[in-house]
Amino acid sequence: MQNGGPSRTALGAARYRAEHQVLDAASVFRDPLAVAVAEPGSGHAGFAPGHVDQDAAVAARMRMFIVSRSRFAEDALADAYRAGVRQVVFLGAGLDTFAYRNPHPELRVFEVDHPDTQAWKQQRLAEAQIPIPESVTYVGVDFERQRLEDVLPATGFDPAAPAFFIWLGVTVYLTRPAIATTLRTIAGFAPGTGLVFDYGLPWTPGTPEERARAEARMRRLAAIGEEWVSFFTPEDIAAELREAGLELVEDLAPDVVLARYLEDLEPAAQRPGPHLVRAVVATPAG
Numbered sequence: 341m342q343n344g345g346p347s348r349t350a351l352g353a354a355r356y357r358a359e360h361q362v363l364d365a366a367s368v369f370r371d372p373l374a375v376a377v378a379e380p381g382s383g384h385a386g387f388a389p390g391h392v393d394q395d396a397a398v399a400a401r402m403r404m405f406i407v408s409r410s411r412f413a414e415d416a417l418a419d420a421y422r423a424g425v426r427q428v429v430f431l432g433a434g435l436d437t438f439a440y441r442n443p444h445p446e447l448r449v450f451e452v453d454h455p456d457t458q459a460w461k462q463q464r465l466a467e468a469q470i471p472i473p474e475s476v477t478y479v480g481v482d483f484e485r486q487r488l489e490d491v492l493p494a495t496g497f498d499p500a501a502p503a504f505f506i507w508l509g510v511t512v513y514l515t516r517p518a519i520a521t522t523l524r525t526i527a528g529f530a531p532g533t534g535l536v537f538d539y540g541l542p543w544t545p546g547t548p549e550e551r552a553r554a555e556a557r558m559r560r561l562a563a564i565g566e567e568w569v570s571f572f573t574p575e576d577i578a579a580e581l582r583e584a585g586l587e588l589v590e591d592l593a594p595d596v597v598l599a600r601y602l603e604d605l606e607p608a609a610q611r612p613g614p615h616l617v618r619a620v621v622a623t624p625a626g
């Protein structure tokens with residue numbers, strides 16, 4: 341991300357979560373703060389969904405994926421909390437609201453993001469009159485220039501205690517070296533540490549229309565300084581995790597993710613969507 345300002349794609353993801361509260365009655369993911377943070381001052385009733393202007397089926401599928409990945413991550417976090425984990429780190433937190441509705445009394449929440457995005461988020465939280473709990477710590481990081489291991493321990497994060505990392509909607513914006521460094525850093529934390537993240541698959545448009553749509557999207561992302569730069573096959577990601585020292589638990593294709601939470605699944609588009617991965621710090625052999 342190189343736009344000299346806050347992330348615009350973070351607002352896009354937040355709007356999908358907000359739309360889900362209004363259009364789908366929060367059927368998959370209940371986030372009572374989503375509307376307020378996506379559009380401070382709008383109030384729930386006054387919130388006007390925006391993504392519905394696009395191709396409705398594509399927007400609905402994307403919205404369902406985005407809320408399903410949050411549901412998946414927060415369910416996995418709840419399991420980790422039950423197993424004794426007391427610190428969660430949101431990498432590229434964007435406008436995620438977990439920290440402000442955290443149901444786990446002893447859980448510390450670290451929000452890691454680009455400092456410009458964090459300043460903008462804090463302003464939005466203030467506008468929406470959402471208080472910042474004492475359990476929340478902001479950690480300003482540029483993944484392309486800094487290593488988590490150099491920054492996190494100085495913020496109260498305990499590298500000797502297990503943690504849970506949630507890294508959603510971010511890897512596609514980062515270079516491969518930045519992703520590999522972050523994975524290696526996580527792998528170096530305490531046993532019992534877990535991670536949920538998603539990644540984009542390489543895709544070649546099949547028709548001229550698909551190519552035109554893909555090029556238009558890339559132009560839009562380039563114009564806001566948030567181009568998609570890294571794609572992986574499931575084999576690539578398995579190798580990245582192995583090399584970093586992480587153990588792959590599951591790598592779920594989008595239809596598998598959606599099928600967990602939706603009864604009536606629209607037939608899959610030809611285009612492969614993002615995959616969702618759960619991994620843990622590998623236990624040393626021996």
Ligand SMILES: C[S@@+](CC[C@H](N)C(=O)[O-])C[C@H]1O[C@@H](n2cnc3c(N)ncnc32)[C@H](O)[C@@H]1O
Nearest residue numbers: 341347349350353432433434454457482483509
């Ligand atoms: C699409 S948003 C996803 C936000 C959030 N995780 C969600 O699911 O709503 C991408 C996030 O990655 C962050 N990001 C992108 N590149 C970054 C970088 N080089 N360093 C730190 N954060 C970065 C952006 O600031 C933004 O918050």
